[in-house]
Amino acid sequence: MFETQDRHYHNFKRVRAMQQRQWNNEHIQYTVYPYSKIFERETYNKKIRSTLKEQMEHKIQTDRNDQILKSFESQILIQRDRQDLESDTQKQKQHSRFLFQTTVRNKELMENKWESDQWSRVHQWHVERAIIADDPINWSKTMT
Structure with missing residues (x-):
């Protein structure tokens, strides 16, 4: 074996512990045993309802934001199309x-x-007529 531990092993253990804690928080805290007390069941149901309500509000808000963004983009595209x-x-x-x-x-x-x-x-016709008129063959002026 080595005299020293792996230099990343400590960080690896910390990461695994944090991941385990996160998983436990996400999964174990919502489990209610069938024979639990009424108060625990009511708090569990209240927590579930509030979580669902928050999720629905978040979904509605993100849908609104997406719709606003899409309408803005479509207006920009319509304007660009008009300009084109x-x-x-x-x-x-x-x-x-x-x-x-x-x-x-x-x-x-x-x-x-x-x-x-x-x-x-x-x-050219005038020149040719002048040439023909001065031509010795056409002294009788019959060729013009």
């Missing part, structure tokens, strides 16, 4: 405005391109 919906509609409006502006710009660009193409075609 508003931000989504704002984004959608902004996106549609951007697309409309892009469409307008593209339309203007296409119209400018068509106008430029028309002008270059007309200019």
Whole structure:
């Protein structure tokens, strides 16, 4: 054997003793023997009733607190949902405005391109007519 005890054995014994005392308090104090005195039975019943009453009040209070907490959380979620919906509609409006502006710009660009193409075609026709008019093959001016 060792000359010294395990250094944790003393603490282990204390913990076991405290656990045993707690278990005894929770279980043994409520046991009433069938042949006990009337006064002991009445105090036992009174203790049981008061304990049950406290437990019921505690349960009711915790249920109320849970309900309040849940309603508060639901209000927060509803508010967040509204904010998200508003931000989504704002984004959608902004996106549609951007697309409309892009469409307008593209339309203007296409119209400018068509106008430029028309002008270059007309200019090309005038240039070709001038070239044909000055061409020695077309001195009779029949090709214009």
